Amino acid sequence: VSSARPPVGALFERPTLEVARAIIGWRLVRDAEGGGSEAGARRVGRIVEVEAYIGEDDLASHARFGRTTRNAVMYGPPGRAYVYLVYGMHDCLNIVTEAAGAPAALLVRAVEPLEGIAVMTAAREARAAARPRTRATAAATRRPAERDRPRQPLAARVASGPGLVCAAFGIDRRFTGLDLLDARSVLRLEPPPVDERPPDVATGPRIGIAYADEPWRSLPWRFADPQSPAVSRPTLRAAPVSSAG
DNA sequence: GCAAAGATTTGCT
């Protein structure tokens, strides 16, 4: 029997930067929920943008302070979810990489929706509605013209940002520790179809880490499919490995 | 115990 596809876990036995490049194009899958506001359909998206955070030496990583309560799962086996709250408002999904004992993870920055787009949009709006209004939002609400024209993000950009990925897929910190490589998990990773053309991969510096010293601030540890409309921001340069054209 | 800052998103100027 010739199996054209290696085991799902095999991808994670490589160094984090190689996993980052290879995981572009993989599917993020969430099963349909039994009830509630997120019921109705399963959600599937194509991972189009990730960032690598590697080791305690990486001054942009949550592991820079060593092992703590929050980042403990980063020190565990690969393929697990690490979800944290940033700025007191937004959940962000990471995929743990490297063998147990080595703290590293990939931040999922953007996903291109494939299935369950209506559910993603509803979940995002539900989370936005639960959020208290900013002063700017309150001011806009007083204007009838603005109030009657609610913002509707393009479907392709419904998960175009790390906080938006979690909002669209209904992911929060309770998902931390979940095995994303287990086919039985409600949220999981699946490889792309074997006949799908591998995407180009562009790289650039990581976003939102100005607090980190060099060289960490400028390392090209952000990876994205430059062809995808779901990428959160333009990428700077093409990666050397990508095929021409 | 307390103070500071953050792997973001949003709407207005």
Place this chain on the structure above:
DNA sequence: GCAAATCTTTGCC
């Protein structure tokens, strides 16, 4: 392009 919203985590006294 800017500033606000929000609360957990971390470092330090």
